[in-house]
Amino acid sequence: MRLATASVLLFAALGAATSASAASYGGELQGFEYPYPRQAHALESQGQALSMAYMDVRPPGQGNGRTAVLMHGKNFCGPTWEDTIEVLVGAGWRVIAPDQIGFCGSSKPRGYQFSFAQLAANTRSLLEALGVERPVLIGHSMGGMLATRYALQYPDAVARLVLVNPIGLEDWQAEGVPYATIDALAEGERRTTAGAIKAYQQKFYYDGKWAPRYDRWVDMLAGMYAGPDAEIVAWNQAQTSEMVFTQPVVHEFPFLRVPTVLMIGGKDRTAPGANRAAPELAARLGDYPLLGRRAAEAIPQARLVAFPALGHSPQVEAPDTFHPALLEVLAEP
Numbered sequence: 001m002r003l004a005t006a007s008v009l010l011f012a013a014l015g016a017a018t019s020a021s022a023a024s025y026g027g028e029l030q031g032f033e034y035p036y037p038r039q040a041h042a043l044e045s046q047g048q049a050l051s052m053a054y055m056d057v058r059p060p061g062q063g064n065g066r067t068a069v070l071m072h073g074k075n076f077c078g079p080t081w082e083d084t085i086e087v088l089v090g091a092g093w094r095v096i097a098p099d100q101i102g103f104c105g106s107s108k109p110r111g112y113q114f115s116f117a118q119l120a121a122n123t124r125s126l127l128e129a130l131g132v133e134r135p136v137l138i139g140h141s142m143g144g145m146l147a148t149r150y151a152l153q154y155p156d157a158v159a160r161l162v163l164v165n166p167i168g169l170e171d172w173q174a175e176g177v178p179y180a181t182i183d184a185l186a187e188g189e190r191r192t193t194a195g196a197i198k199a200y201q202q203k204f205y206y207d208g209k210w211a212p213r214y215d216r217w218v219d220m221l222a223g224m225y226a227g228p229d230a231e232i233v234a235w236n237q238a239q240t241s242e243m244v245f246t247q248p249v250v251h252e253f254p255f256l257r258v259p260t261v262l263m264i265g266g267k268d269r270t271a272p273g274a275n276r277a278a279p280e281l282a283a284r285l286g287d288y289p290l291l292g293r294r295a296a297e298a299i300p301q302a303r304l305v306a307f308p309a310l311g312h313s314p315q316v317e318a319p320d321t322f323h324p325a326l327l328e329v330l331a332e333p
Helices: 009-013 078-090 116-129 142-153 182-190 194-204 212-226 230-246 250-255 279-284 288-298 319-331
Strands: 039-045 048-057 067-071 094-098 136-140 160-164 260-265 303-307
Touching (some): 039 116, 048 078, 048 116, 067 078, 067 116, 067 142, 078 212, 094 116, 142 160, 142 230, 182 230, 194 212, 212 230, 260 288, 303 319
Parallel strands (some): 067 094, 067 136, 136 160
Antiparallel strands (some): 039 048
């Protein structure tokens, strides 16, 4: 889930380091090397001609005839799925990993109304163009909210739903977290640095720990804020932060009709907007062991796979633990 999952206002509140990223990338991640060839899907949306970046990686030979679509988090990009793509392709899967509009290698539109329904429609356009009919959706962090909306919106076009530490397992606004305007969120986004990104992820994603291999993903995000298109990057991130906060999917879990597996790292404490909440409220938000159990109970015939020792990004933190479990889930009839 790259830097996309929570308001950068929190970064300042944490007193994070302000060291700049050594990298500088364009607003569509120009200059960043994708692990597989990056392609572009052209679409018309809200009166604008847009480009949606994606990777489409096929196994050698015929493979198993199945397709997985990987949906990134708000603080992440398609390339963050690098290890997962390799594992799935090695197991015979075709893998499609898009960057959503407003994120990473895709267009950064001004005056765009961001919604999960719109992002789902954009993704549907991509998959139809690629001839993909009933993929397995694997959504991480914000991508879990998007995958859920996609499955609610297009239930006959999804074979299975796998939610990896999805955010939105609780309704922060209903819990009492104050609203922040897009303008206020944008001010926080403009102060984003590599040090702030790292501090946030270390605290909330990795239970206070850090490994040097995480630095690539910090630099990927920070490079866009340090590049020539920093203003529109910050503005889109503010818009999508507001989207995440105001468009919960948790209340619609009982309406899912797609086989669903939740894969939950128990050390995760991600809760967008918690920095705006009263201390006693903030302390109880983002309790993923509890939230994972509640979600599994709310979604019809859902199953929970728990990783008690892992955090928000189990596929990045412990790929040797996460990927065998994922393959086992996908092998189920």
